[in-house]
Amino acid sequence: MSNGRRIRVVIADDHPVILLGAQHALAQFPDVEVVAQARQSTELVDVLTRVPCDVLVTDLAMPGGRYGDGLPLVGYIRRHFPALGIVVLTMLENAALLKRLKDIGVIGVVNKSDDLAHIGLAIRYVTQGVEYASPAVRAVFDMLRANAGGRVDDMLLSPREIEVVRLFVSGLTVKEIAVHLNRSIKTISSQKTRALQKLGLERDSQLFQYAQSAGLMNLSSAEGAVPAGGSGEP
Template sequence: MDRRSPAESAPETATRVRIVLVDDHAIVRHGLRSVLEREGDLEVVGEAATAAEALTVVESAEPHIVLLDLKLSTGDNTEGLRLCGQLTERYPELGVLVLTTFLDGGLVVDAIHRGARGYVVKDVDTTELVRSIRAVARRESSFDSRSAAAMVQSMNAPSAEPGLTERELNVLRQLAHGLSNREIGGELFISETTVKFHVRNIMRKLGAASRAEAVYEASKLRLI
């Protein structure tokens, strides 16, 4: 018998929202659990500090919501983004709500592209956080005011003056996160050879002599 996704295991009218907390700091998870479980309709059913732990916990706990920090134990924000994509691909009905310290329009947009339904910063007040969790549980989107503003600013940024294609822009964003050609290929589901081709074109169009210079030039043009 096929296994249902975590969110599909509960009816639409469920009175308790099952939540898994993913954050590499135990004290943050404990604080969140204490705050959220004061709400009668919210229940923390699992915690994880790493992406690997999160995949295991979500599989067993079958939550409706994953509260996800982007910065996990590896020290960068790409692992959290990759985990977001993995979770939403495996469990399309699962609601991923990003809760992070990073306030960056590009990250907000990237998280949405990877299936997140909401994005809030960690200093948001408890009332707004709970409101966001309930909205995502209803399969709505939810963003705090600053995240929404950053996202709009990012989406309204000037279009690529050098004439970069959408694929080249995607590769450029991964370059900005410090990924290797092989890692970029894995993220975008293209071969390493194809990545090298796109990187050469990006450098040529931006007049850059290195990958780092390409990222710098792109940042000046507000492409990333």
């Protein structure tokens, strides 16, 4: 910090090994002080309310608390602790999700597959208001940006694609979604396929993982979704 005080950091992750590894990595940064830890969102929000800190280092997938996890949790923290710097830890390699993090004000992202020393670097950058992405995160952006012809926005899902993904991960089949939305099976199948392609995913299991982290699992049909019985076509 500019005044000589160390950067106060809270670490949140539901895996004890990651908590230990992150704390060990940050011990190598004399300007960083870990002031608290948390393992789920209820504990995290309580800690942030009680313990003064400058930066939160948090896992993206951290189920089990009353405030959820993924993008909904990060959004909640951004709204209620606007001065707090955030560094997100994640195993997800999905450019669309990473861009959504950036859109809600997260400028530091570290992939857990990278050396955990990148957490300390990200903290230093975020404290100065500068973006930081670890090597694996940068590689994902570079690859998908190239695949999209440089247009990262092309990787974002349309409202109808979001609705198809939301219904699919809720347990409906493509045929059931077609009936629910009054569209053809071919249209629903195409929209699901396009969603996978835009997100850089290959398997349905990856789509479930994305949907959970993006908060689509709990999204009601009234939130950002196209209502059933729309025009019937994309």
